[in-house]
Amino acid sequence: MKKITLGIGLLISTVSAVSAQTVGTEPFRNTKLSVEQRIENLLGLLTVDEKIGMMMDNSKAVPRLGIPAYGWWNEALHGVARAGTATVFPQAIGLAASWDVPEHLKTFEMISDEARAKYNRSFDEAGKTGRYEGLTFWTPNINIFRDPRWGRGQETYGEDPFLTASLGVAAVKGLQGNDPDYFKTHACAKHFAVHSGPEWNRHSYNAEISHRDLYETYLPAFKALVIEGNVREVMCAYNAFDGQPCCANDFLVSDILRGKWKYDGMVVSDCWALADFYQKKYHGTHPDEKSTAADALKHSTDLECGDTYNNLNKSLASGLITEKDIDASMRRILKGWFELGMLDPKSAVRWNSIPYTVVDSEEHKQQALKMARKSIVLMKNEKSVLPLNKSIKKIAIVGPNADDGIMQLGNYNGTPSSTVTILEGIRAKLPSTEIIYEKGCEIADPSARTLLAKNFKSQKNGAPGMKVEFFNNPDWQGTPANTSVNNSAINYSSFGGTQLAPGVNRENTSARISGTFTSSYTGEVVFSAFTSDVYTLLIDGKEIATRKGPDARHPSEFPVQMQKGKEYQVELCHSQKGKYVSIGFEVYRKDPVNFADVKEKVKDADVIVFAGGLSPSLEGEEMLVNAEGFKGGDKTNIELPKVQRELLAELRKTGKPVVFVLCTGSALGLEQDEKNYDALVNAWYGGQSGGTAVADVLFGDYNPSGKLPVTFYKNIAQLDNALSKTSKHEGFENYDMQGRTYRYMKEKPLYPFGHGLSYSAFSYGNATLSKNSIGTNETVTLSVPVTNTSGKNGEEVVEVYVKRNNDPLAPVKTLRAFQRVSVPSKNSKTVQLTLSPDSFMFYDEKADDLVSKPGDYTILYGGTSADSGLKSLPLKVK
Template sequence: MKKFIIGLGVILLTQNLHAQTDFKYPFQNPSVAREKRVENLLSLLTAEEKIGLMMNSSKAVERLGIPAYDWWNEALHGVARAGKATVFPQAIAMAATWDVPEHLKTFEMISDEARAKYNQDLAENNVIKRYHGLSFWTPNINIFRDPRWGRGQETYGEDPYLTTQLGLAAVKGLQGDDPKYFKTHATAKHFAVHSGPEWNRHSYNATVSRRDLWETYLPAFEALVKEGNVREVMCAYNAFDGEPCCANNFLVTDILRTRWNFNGMVVSDCGAIYDFYEEKAHASHPNPETAVAAAVKHTTDVECGNSYKNLTQSLEKGLLKESELDTSLKRILTGWFELGMLDPKDANPWSKIPISVVESQEHRSQALKIAQKSMTLLKNQNQTLPLSKSIRKVAVVGPNADDGIMQLGNYNGTPSYTVTILEGIKKKIPNAEIIYERGCDLVDPSSKTSLYNSFLTEKNGANGMKVEFFNNNEFKDKPSAIVFNKRGINYNNSGGTQLAQGLNRENTSTKISGIFKSPIDGEVFLAPVASDGYSLYVDGKELLSRKGGNASKPTEVALKVEKNKEYSVELKHIQKGKQITIGFDIYRKYPLNFAAVREKVKDADAIIFAGGLSPNLEGEEMMVNAEGFKGGDKISIDLPKVQRDMLSELKKTGKPVIFVLSTGSALALEQDEKNYDALLCSWYSGQEGGNAVADVLFGDYNPAGRLPVTFYKTLAQLDLALTKNSADKQGFENYDMQGRTYRYMKESPLYAFGFGLSYSDFKYGKAKISTKKLKKAEGLNIEIPVTNQSKRDGEEVVQVYVKRDNDHDSPVKTLRAFKRINIAAGKTEIVKLEINPESFYFYDEKSGGLISKSGKYTLMYGGSSDNTALNIIEIEVK
């Protein structure tokens, strides 16, 4: 309590120091109208100062009291890359909750933590570092059109309506409800038609029909702009119809600015403007000055990167007028004032949020609740689950069982703790015998046991390795950052992120060192992973050296060691390219023995296999080349073979096998279904994930998560459908929607969009609707009776779909309303939903957009998009 009072005193003192009654310039006076403040400040800036304010690392204008600021901040599922923060389940997991009110509550907490960090930085240092600001590049509302995309985990799934509703809640939670000041800025990204592949995103040109553009790729963006008043939009790396998205006349100038009247900031993805003139990327412009001029003319206001420094040449060569800079500057400066960053702190209600909210007990409890709500039970043969808490012996097997890093997903913060699946199970059944066997790796067919925890940062030091980052290639001068890493070495700058606070994105070097105290006699393997040149030393002797390096192909070297002997290890990495990947591990290695694992667990009463994927395999522009993976994406959507073989061996025990699947994307599991009795998809479940898994496995929580994506039977099922409908392009690079996702898929998937099991049993009655004949631009109301036929309270997700009849190009069905509701055992609830007028809007070629279409429609309602689970009502729009 004393610490809190002192902290609050610092904030109040800072507020008093900032309170002013005399202002030198009108822009400094909060009582002056915002538009006039913007005009005044704009008139005082030189051209160079304006350019300095248009890059994500915005330069200070000291003579006017404008501090340096970085627009780059992340909050995908918690404040990211800014130290301690509550880590909620990954975005795709939050989508699996189908719970808009709880999603809003989660993002209100996230923005509380963001403001608290900002307030503390101002009070203590009067400096805001990158990732500690108020402008968050969240949410990712791209459509997860193909399960191969590695960044699909960042989205809300494959459906435009579900994405819209969750996206609106995220924006509202981030931006707040104060009439004068925004709590933070939210950003709708990546605009538009962007969902992989990762490996060629800097050169890829997406082409889709206008119908797919308007009915699938744009609805969520339009809603966040028009309904959500989102203050920033991020343009994508790829091109659309031959023009890079960040200078795309049709997307940005025509649709976003003119048709939708978006008056907020457009910010580029990181390095996207560089791609305009990079020979191996789009190469759409001959040089930097023409590239940056084109971006500004197409209203990309803030550049993430350093290409906008070339705007000086653009002005000098007459490629751009200063008045065109002013157009962008007005939107940027408006953002400063909207967030209150130039105002006295006592004028802003958000400045009073204390640092104590960060990872508070309330926020931890919410992380657990969202993880519980996201748990998606897909198979429960013979009611294998829930397991009894009086169970005698349980075997926990698998590469994800004790991996807390996996649970954090990508774009994550750093929690003070993470409860793994193994830890959650141990806490749930403290009196049972737990047999733990890692069993196998995620992908590697050999077995490895990491010995990283045997490292000390220095002789007699703390556990871990010391990592020193330098802003040069020579390891000279004082390190820009020093990190003591206890968890393992895995650094990359995918998406343009810094490897460490204060480190440049180019021309860096990294030194990783530690003392390895061997816990064994025998042979260990040292495995550096490096995108550029590196050298590995043990006791001063160089064991490995690479001039270029290749991060997709890690190198390992054997080392004979003696138990308890200490070895000095040093890895030096020199950056040459823009993409940096640095990894290092030390491990024992031996052949897998599935039969031996089976023998160890055969006497268990139940076997829990924790497997699936990891954000180290799927994610943003990753240098990964494991079998079935490429550049962060998946080539195959099968479960990796080593895990399939492990499951098969476990099934031979004859004991119930429960597969807990951690993943950020759908997998094709048809061939593996015979090898497990229950399947629980836990996604990347955040810091409380292990507790949530255990709660479901042992019946303390009744699962109600629903799939936000389709689980196809096989990849062939998807690609054959695409091939049938599009002869010119096949597979992952095909952005056409025909044959893709539940909306256009005519085959039966393994698990349908919207599907999920419960320990309760629900029955749908006959619905009532307000009218069966609608006028154009009208909606309707529907009342659906749902009965819980079981003896256990449970939650059901009621879903309503609409199909436009006699239109062969329209979706098979499209989600138009849903509600997650708790229904007591034996009770019936009347679920009331509104089907809004836009539910009957479809693409019209003549108008070039969506309009209300007359004709016959089929209204479908139930607990899944699967036709067998849906009831039907015929309606008509006149």
């Protein structure tokens, strides 16, 4: 099994561990045969129906051949997700801010260790082969974060193709391992291609861009993962490109991926993306399911996440495809099974010996802390207010993100055994200091909420909390499949295929949430139901609110006048109509935010730390969000929510130093807020150890060294005014790169890509090139002297940009090399970076591809992308 580069790589996992007891004598069981021979043997044994049953993410078992059912769908964006306890590292955008390829590789080696350990135990001990229990991971997301409004940008490595490719290849290698015979897991490059929002119209959006932007911005990371990383799976996107859905796109899949790049691995569809083909409200490009299935298959979408491929028999009967077409995809799918060793004896695969003790191990926890520290970007530090003195007598911690551990986990996350919030991190750092904590406000709600979940009992004189009953039918009939009591805010979701509760199906369900509520005051009590599908809210048998269907717009808050001490019977009935279930239910008191009161409480502190920003509850994938400035998981503007801006302004009036700890998955336009804080610390969504890392940076136990992987524009107007006016789309929906990101932006942003301060001070000497003139196929080495002129040891990221002179169509500058380096106090290091022929590749219309271009270039180097912080050298390419 040496040559595992032959591809079937998308979603192969859980099936691999068929144990020796079920092994038959068929040739495909013989590990001494070549992979090709084993595939052909197994292919010949399978019936057409069995093949089709194995071409969807919920792969069906073939008992007569000892092949178990298998769930291809698995997630590991920044730790193993949705599969119980796992180490949770910083969100992907935070990992990108580390600019540390070796540590990124190490992180994903740990993630894949936990993945294999979970798979080994799940299969060996419980015989589980379902969703989130396999070895095929739909990670990483290498789409370009072209616009800060995109809610899923937090899942990416930022706006630059080279940085994205470098970190993406490291993630793939860490996930897939280095064994010559078997992959540890499968990685997946997603979403191919030209996919970065908006979320609300991704099922119908048609991206139309120039081939220059396509090749210079949107495709380089995918090419790198395919060719350098040998990624075994590629996921095609929901949107269309030039009028064809991406999962059946002639140019993207047939010409580029399979043609130019010779990709031999698996292509998998995004979940239910094929259903968009024939639904008129979405792409509507195909008449029915059988034509959709046939077209996707002929474009080599091998494995579908969804159920449209159930129609492949109809496609076959209608003559739209042949069994030969099915076999072409099945070869790549079966190759995945063999690559992962899922059909081989357990002893044959060395990855099967990874013990479960690696999961949530101390070593992995320390790596999560290390990466959280490395991800933090010190963006502003006026008058060197940071680091703070640990002997400080009184400190105020204010803000909606100060004590929110869920926020720190981002999206597509696992479940850590423990999480340290920012408040907890500071308290642990300063056991003897007086700490004043005030939440101050919500993330985006202009009112202050007091949750009243504790006012519920499951029934009169019952246990505290609300009774939650789930039924495996949409009509609340019969005995509940699961009953529990929930004494906190109700929040259930099956998005991504997670189970609502043990024993509860993923589709065709209903829920009844009920309890006795005793009001603790006379006045308005707010009931907030924010759900998918159909629901009815009843109080004392009276209908208070109803939602008639999954597409119906509806308010989420329902104020009800209540009397202090009176009991009310509350019931929320929810019925599932769509693919996913989302049930959110809260009861609270709303009062105006009293900014003056907050200011009064913290005015005597020596320093105020404000922990605010955004939350994955507001930005993310195709979300039901009802808040000003947000739509469908995206932002409609890039300002800090108004309530936070007002609170920051009030805190500034105390006259005390204000440190803003920004938690976010995207860039914000903070120009109008800059006057209201002295220091700005970007902590992203820092994972399970985010709070400890923030405290370490604030008090100088860790010297910050992260760099921005995205541009922080001054405001949304600065971005939109610079965008191309030739596109038929405007603003966020415009995919043209003109005016976007540091590579094409000609104005000065608030904070540039690559920016990041330190408690050390670094100076750059005059660099030298190994050659001043090179051929188009030659490499050149840049030697950069870096000196730490301060009294504190520190790390610096040396960034190298290439500018193509006298070419108005080329990017203003583009990152081509970087290296993170540790430089002791009062010491110098010479950093050597290599510029390969790829560094001088730009789009050529005649070739309709990137080609190495001769001409005059300027090599720029420093610790930022800002011109003011860069030195330069000329280079001629002949």
